[in-house]
Amino acid sequence: MDNKFEWVYSEKVKDHFMHPRNVLTDEAAYNADGRGIVGNIKCGDEMVVAIKVDKKKNTIAECKWKTYGCASAIASTSILSEIVVGKTLDQAYHLTAKDIAKELGGLPEHKIHCSVLGHKALRAAIEDYYTRNGMTNKVEEEKAHIICQCMNVTDIEIEEAVLEGARTYLELQEHTKLGTVCGQCKDKAIQMLEEYKKKHFSK
Amino acid sequence: MSKRKVYLDHNATTPLHPEVKKVMIEAMDAFGNPSSLHSFGRQARRLIDDARDKIGAFIGGKAEDIVFSGSGSEANNTVLNLLYCAARHCEAPHTKRHQIITSQIEHPCILEAAACLEERGIDVVYLPVHKTGKIDMDKYSSVISDKTALVTVMMANNEIGTIQDIKEIGRIAHKHGAMFHTDAIQAVGKIPVNVHELGVDYLSLSAHKIYGPKGVGALYVSPGVPFCPFIRGGHQERGRRAGTENTIGIAGFGKAIEMRVTEMGPEAKRLSSLKAKLKAGIEKNIPNIQFNGHPIDSLPGTLNVSFFGAEGEAILLYLDLEGIAVSTGSACASGSLDPSHVLIAAGLPAEEAHGSIRISMGRDNTEEDIGYTVEKIALVIDKIRKMSTVR
Ligand code: FES
Numbered sequence: 381m382d383n384k385f386e387w388v389y390s391e392k393v394k395d396h397f398m399h400p401r402n403v404l405t406d407e408a409a410y411n412a413d414g415r416g417i418v419g420n421i422k423c424g425d426e427m428v429v430a431i432k433v434d435k436k437k438n439t440i441a442e443c444k445w446k447t448y449g450c451a452s453a454i455a456s457t458s459i460l461s462e463i464v465v466g467k468t469l470d471q472a473y474h475l476t477a478k479d480i481a482k483e484l485g486g487l488p489e490h491k492i493h494c495s496v497l498g499h500k501a502l503r504a505a506i507e508d509y510y511t512r513n514g515m516t517n518k519v520e521e522e523k524a525h526i527i528c529q530c531m532n533v534t535d536i537e538i539e540e541a542v543l544e545g546a547r548t549y550l551e552l553q554e555h556t557k558l559g560t561v562c563g564q565c566k567d568k569a570i571q572m573l574e575e576y577k578k579k580h581f582s583k
Numbered sequence: 584m585s586k587r588k589v590y591l592d593h594n595a596t597t598p599l600h601p602e603v604k605k606v607m608i609e610a611m612d613a614f615g616n617p618s619s620l621h622s623f624g625r626q627a628r629r630l631i632d633d634a635r636d637k638i639g640a641f642i643g644g645k646a647e648d649i650v651f652s653g654s655g656s657e658a659n660n661t662v663l664n665l666l667y668c669a670a671r672h673c674e675a676p677h678t679k680r681h682q683i684i685t686s687q688i689e690h691p692c693i694l695e696a697a698a699c700l701e702e703r704g705i706d707v708v709y710l711p712v713h714k715t716g717k718i719d720m721d722k723y724s725s726v727i728s729d730k731t732a733l734v735t736v737m738m739a740n741n742e743i744g745t746i747q748d749i750k751e752i753g754r755i756a757h758k759h760g761a762m763f764h765t766d767a768i769q770a771v772g773k774i775p776v777n778v779h780e781l782g783v784d785y786l787s788l789s790a791h792k793i794y795g796p797k798g799v800g801a802l803y804v805s806p807g808v809p810f811c812p813f814i815r816g817g818h819q820e821r822g823r824r825a826g827t828e829n830t831i832g833i834a835g836f837g838k839a840i841e842m843r844v845t846e847m848g849p850e851a852k853r854l855s856s857l858k859a860k861l862k863a864g865i866e867k868n869i870p871n872i873q874f875n876g877h878p879i880d881s882l883p884g885t886l887n888v889s890f891f892g893a894e895g896e897a898i899l900l901y902l903d904l905e906g907i908a909v910s911t912g913s914a915c916a917s918g919s920l921d922p923s924h925v926l927i928a929a930g931l932p933a934e935e936a937h938g939s940i941r942i943s944m945g946r947d948n949t950e951e952d953i954g955y956t957v958e959k960i961a962l963v964i965d966k967i968r969k970m971s972t973v974r
Contacts, residue, residue, distance in 0.1 A: 398904065403970045416830060421934040424894060426972045448971045450896035561921060
């Protein structure tokens, strides 16, 4: 029965899941130039990404991580830690969830959020590096705030959803899936929804 | 690969018992329509009647009280719908009462059928449970009244194995004139179930949880209680469930029950001791864990355990790579991140519920299986925790 039945994920996911690369085993001893943490174990996913930066070239020299999460969360953070090395901070920052999923040979659609989480942690790490090195102007222009930890929905996405026509909390949920796990973000999301409605649609 | 295969997901479904398989293969030749009067039909009818006798007797009822269905879920849905059936040709509704009482830890087929009735204006109370998974009886007593039409509480929980005090729950239901149903799908064939002793009006059961085939369930309907078919269009099952009977499946169901008569007792004993070994092994080798469910009133082969700092789907898939099949209540694998509603209802914080797996043993599992499983789980948990953000 062994080989006839495909694994739920691609071979690449399986490989990274079985042999995760660049795990951050001793965080205390690791001298990171930037560190980002996203997610929440209550939601079922939490990731830490730590980077070392080649300051001359402005590229990522090393990327280490820790993940509490499912197989695709583990695999996507693992592959991310490989593909970002040598990329400029700017390139790394602008990697998308799609890029990561593609590297993995595809993820089931409902698992895309797991790869979103990995690259959000990386972004947070890069922002942390900018902040530590007095480049706050770069942070300002790039920072999105995660409002729903569980589904990784940012203020920017909420704004987009409003612009696409979401007017009620339910419609916002349909667009973004926010608030569908622990529900902690509901009040904040409703408040933002109202703000964006006002910003874009009030006379 | 000659890797060991250990199936520990019997609450999801069981392998066919070899004796059941034999009977089903023979039944394949009885192709006649059981409703036909000629000899071909009568041959098929005999197989069905025979199974009905065995199933009725096994749970202490009569053959004619058994209605076959396409699944356990169908049996459950039938009960939830029958009291409020609004079909024109039915003398519905059977009751002026408009409340249903159930629990927060029922199977989704009960919860969703109840939610559907709620939309039609029926009041549904979802009873909370204690940490062990037992129904909060104080709450139950305080909400039940002469408005309650039906109480439906599962006998044994599929995820944590907790067994409810069905007799007492039924007694209280009847005291208030309510009908009483139990979803006994995880209980029948694993622990003694007797409809008279329990005092149930309706009881659901299913074949594939006890080494029978998939696609066949049954509903016990106590004589004289209201009934309304869920599937209409034929006189099969004495008008209580239309559709040509699944002769092969039903024959297999009957044989599965027959095997339970002799195998259930010794198997329960054996599984209890395997479970004790499994528990002790996990406890000894893995720190930071918690067993869920009731410590004593629990299915003999079911063990639910939370591993702090490790996520359920990851545990499941690493174990799968070692040839071990378990399941997780968290639905991450199926597309939502919701932790198990049962564990949440039992008061587990979300982070613990996410890190839980269910190990459900069955007739083929051996002590070697359990030793192997403990060894692998320890390795897997250690591996996951090493890369986890939570230690
Ligand atoms: S933060 Fe949990 S659902 Fe949004």
